[in-house]
Amino acid sequence: MKTELESDRDYSQQIAQTIRDAIVAGDLPVDGRLPSEAELAARFNVSRPTVREALKRLAAQNLIRTQRGATGGAFVNRLSFEQAQEHMVTTATLLLSMNRVDFETAVEARFALERACLPLACTRRTPSHLASLRAEIARQATAGLTDEEFCASDVAFHRALVEAAGNPVLSWHMAGAVEAMQPLMNMITYTARSRAQIVALHARLTYALAEGGLEDCYATMDALAAYTLELGGEIRARRQAKGRAGQGADP
């Protein structure tokens, strides 16, 4: 591992980059222990706080974990799909909100990706997957649900659908796409009528998945996408109204 640092850039950033590269390259094995902060400080010829800042950067990316005590130190993390999903969701959420991504664009991407899971889900779905789907449908049909609860169950339904494809890499990608949409979906006000429509489509999708009609799966997914866009129309209208009244349209 290189220990020389350029003098005109942040030391802590360079150190973090050096260690990160070592981890990515596989030079540091998973669960391996990094040298102690004092030793790293000596090796890079910087002070301990500087090393600590570098380590905190890595910790923020879930690349290492730290442990206090005699046998403590910084250890290389096995990046789990779960952790990565969490991270991906917050990143995706921020991306959508900070870049003022249209509802339409986000919905288009999300359903395009979800559509890609259908062929695999059709051949691999197990009874357990179908049970999860039906459980969420039942939940969505219960009366008295707030919009947020309905929306959360909707997300759970789609996550279960993605899980049915049986590919963890795919699931990871989709988690970001689906969950990041939740804040946008939460802006929708679900009437009893629209809920019934969505539940019906979910049920039809589940049926198609169970009884084996890929074409029907596609058609239902497309219908769901179209209906979501329709529901989202009011958001666009509201936003434009607000934009006109307030700070003007986007440049």
Add this chain to the structure above:
Amino acid sequence: MKTELESDRDYSQQIAQTIRDAIVAGDLPVDGRLPSEAELAARFNVSRPTVREALKRLAAQNLIRTQRGATGGAFVNRLSFEQAQEHMVTTATLLLSMNRVDFETAVEARFALERACLPLACTRRTPSHLASLRAEIARQATAGLTDEEFCASDVAFHRALVEAAGNPVLSWHMAGAVEAMQPLMNMITYTARSRAQIVALHARLTYALAEGGLEDCYATMDALAAYTLELGGEIRARRQAKGRAGQGADP
């Protein structure tokens, strides 16, 4: 913003979490300036190094940038698609390598997702997109390319293909899926014959995109996926051989 901290957990982590929540919730506007380190230290009742560690955590996630000088400080970053893509690629790469994801699983996910871009790409591709695709094909056909160069061009081709779908959210997702595969693809040894085969499929895909045959696009993509799996077969064989000779099979 809350300023009370639990005494039994890392202060720097709690502070980072507090500020992150504020950013995600939109309480801190993009390009807005955070209080100075000294002020944050006073507000949270901790020392400046502790605040700095918290800020470094946020900087590592591209949530803030810092600037020295009189008008300097920490500013909320507009999370750009580019930055997020970079981040996503390293995360995806680590996920694949650290979790020993099969070549098959990764390829399956990648082509499933890429397949999802085809309908959009078919209707939206511009002459400029097609030119990019053809440029990469030409590059791939040149003699004397190293395997890595060929592989890089392959990635560029697929990125251009995804771009043709004209959806930035989709592009962001796909960048992670496609680029993270590069280390795995680099393990393939491309013979002249396999290169010719790939170039031919790329050309056919580009033609289908240009002349408007979505079905042909799908078919070609599937052929490409199948051929990639075929090429990857040797990797699996090599890995199994190494596994048997060395540390044994996975538990």
Add this chain to the structure above:
DNA sequence: TAGCCTGATATGTCTGACATATAGGATTCG
């Protein structure tokens, strides 16, 4: 008016110290 200079303010870094968690060995008691 144009250019330079200086001070204020902020981050980047260093030094040294203390607090605290933890494992493992030494000690003591049943």
Add this chain to the structure above:
DNA sequence: CGAATCCTATATGTCAGACATATCAGGCTA
């Protein structure tokens, strides 16, 4: 002899104060 307890070494977590350095703003000078 065994088990519970204490002690100590080592590591991270935190603090305080200081200096170095980058940068802008405003005043000063030619």
